[in-house]
Amino acid sequence: MQLPICPPPGVASLQSHCRRLSVLTLATFSLLAGTGRLLADDISWNAALDGLWSDAANWSSDPALPGVADTVTIAATTGADPYTVTFGTGTPADETLTANVTNVILGNASTGAPRATLHLKGGTLIADVGTAPVGGNGTAPLAMTNADLVVDAGATLLLRSGPNNGTNAFRGLNLNGNATVTINGTLKAHPSGATSGTAGGGLLMMGAASQTNTVIIGQGAIADFGYTYIGASGSSATASNHVTVDGGELKVRSLELGRAGADNTLTVKNGGVFISGGSGSTIGGGTGGNGTGELIVGGLDGNGQMTGGTVTLTNSSNSLGTNGSSTGGSATGIITMKAGTLTSTGGFILGGAGNNVAGNRTTGIINIEGGILTMSTATSARNVILAQAQNSTGEINITGGTMSITRAAGDHSLILAPAYTDASSTGTATINLSGGTLNVDKLVSQTVAGTIYFTGGLFTMKQATVSNGKAFTVGNGTDAATLRLLTGTGSGDHTFADGLVVSTNARLEGAGRIGTGLASVHGTLAASGVLEFADGLTLFDGSTIDLNDSSGSLFISGGDLTIANGATINIRLTDFTAGNPVTLFSISGSVAAADLSGVNFLFNGVATTGSWSGADFLITATAIPEPSTVAFVLGGLTLLASLGVRRRR
DSSP: OOOOOOOOTTOHHHHHHHHHHHHHHHHHHHHHHSSSOSSOOEEEBOSSSOEETTOGGGBTTTTSOOOTTOEEEEOOSOOSSOEEEEESOSSGGGGGOEEEESEEEEOOOSTTOOOEEEEEOSSEEEEEOOOOOTTOOOOOSEEESSEEEEEOTTOEEEEEOSOTTOOTTOOSEEEOSSEEEEESSEEEEEOTTOSSSOOSOOEEEOOOTTOEEEEEEOTTOEEEEEEEEESOOOTTOOOEEEEEEESSEEEEEEEEEOSSSSOEEEEEETTOEEEEOTTOEEEEEETTBOOEEEEEEOEEOTTSOEEOEEEEEOSSEEEEEEEOOTTOOOEEEEEEESSEEEEESSEEEEEESSOOOTTOOEEEEEEESSSEEEOTTOSSOOEEEESOSTTOEEEEEESSSEEEEOOTTOOOEEEEOTTOOSTTOOOEEEEEESSSEEEEEEEEEOSTTEEEEEOSEEEEEEEEEEOSSSOEEEOOSSSOEEEEEOOSTTOOOEEETTOEEEOTTEEEEEEEEEEESOEEESSEEEEEEEEEESSOEEEOTTOEEEOOSTTOEEEEOSSOEEEOTTOEEEEEOSSOOTTOEEEEEEEOTTSOOOOOTTOEEEETTEEEOEEEETTEEEEEOOOOOOHHHHHHHHTOHHHHHHHHHHHHO
16 A cells, blocks of 8 residues: 655654554555555465465465455465365354455366365355446355355355345355355345345356256254345256255245256255245246256255255245246256145146247146145135146145145135147146145146046045046045045035046045035045035945944935945944934935835944935944854854954954
């Protein structure tokens, strides 16, 4: 720094004033910049050697340290070994340690360049690129290539850019290939000059196909970003990008996961928390994007134990697999639940949200293996749409855990393939429920492109409209499967236009009205309220009517009640008075009283008889005989013991 020019010796008063001005100028600049330099500089780390940030000899600015207006470059081009720049000491002295720069460039992409590491052990490092026009600021406070960033517990890194409500052009932390970030302390992107708020400055991860970027947010760590792109777009931006919230907290203003590249993941496990707000989340693709992204909730900890995470999506809509490019392309978005919870205030679009170009095969998939995905906190009706576009694919696979498309108002909807028009539409919407639970307020499948494979687990609904050219089949005849119809706010008639089939080992229970569609039961009927069949009910040999819920009743208001002669119908009821009649069915005046004299009714395993009494078909509640009585009647003690044991199972 050059001091003011002083007058020649002999002019004592002016010399004294000059000395005071020189000291004041130097002190003022040191206070403002902390560097001893008036002008902004590009400051470089001297060599590929380990060293302390606080040692001026390590910098090209020696004897001064990098200051508030400087661009800091830690990117040696030569050197045999990786090297580490250490900020702070990890001791209580770091509590008062603060350094300010404009931006940091960490690492060098040149072939043979040594890997650089910036290790924050304590204190606070601030990189602030300043405010920018509304159009954005492409300069990142921290850009990394072939480098590592480590933020220890107790250390803080603040990355600042743009105005308070900047657009998605603002950057915070850029990972441009082979970059790794490990956060055990605090890393936040804020508006320029501010200490809080959600700026546009966010997380940008991209690179070439052979490169990988990784971010790990450990126990107790906090990471806060604005617009976040994990797998950003670009002609060569197909790197693998992975973010793991491993016990810490990650909060972003909005999320794009997998706009480009086939391997982009965000995993939340080990008690980690992820919160996304703003206008919405896009997983897989985006405008003009054709990448793949997967959000994974739950995962193994260091001991190989499955752990959960907590994900909150506070926006109006979430897109899985979308591409708005007029030239086509494909994109795949996946959510996989393993353990923990995902709560969304918005709906989900699985496949679509773009043009209908045949080559634009967008795919959205939700896999529920464990944990809970719920939309119960939404403040208005939301939809989960599978295959929104004509040529897209939407899929829900549930093998365990729970997915709930419900709220108290009863007006959420699960909609399958609404854009299908004719054979030119190649899109498909599929639900595979083989275990776990799927709860919906309203199920809508009205095109042939929608298919529901319900082979096991529990499916609950308040209203169904299924007219996709296929019978709605519950179970596969082997695995336990239950369809539960619910009443209450938002409920309505159920339409199964091509029939409702309850397979052996499957169960239809609950209350409500099946307005359209013949119900064919090979398994079990169990009403918890009035279960009404307005288009007929057929019971097959070996089916069961479970009457253990005393409030339940079966009402046939239309069609026919059909049970074949010679068929055996099992009736279960544990709380009864022997000899009293029990109502099995009720019919309306328009339904003929079927001749059931040839049907074999077994009441808790014991043969009984039934007859019509007006609109009700009654059977006689029969107690299980004592073994001695059975022995007397059947005349064989050995045979008696066998029958007695069998009936009591």
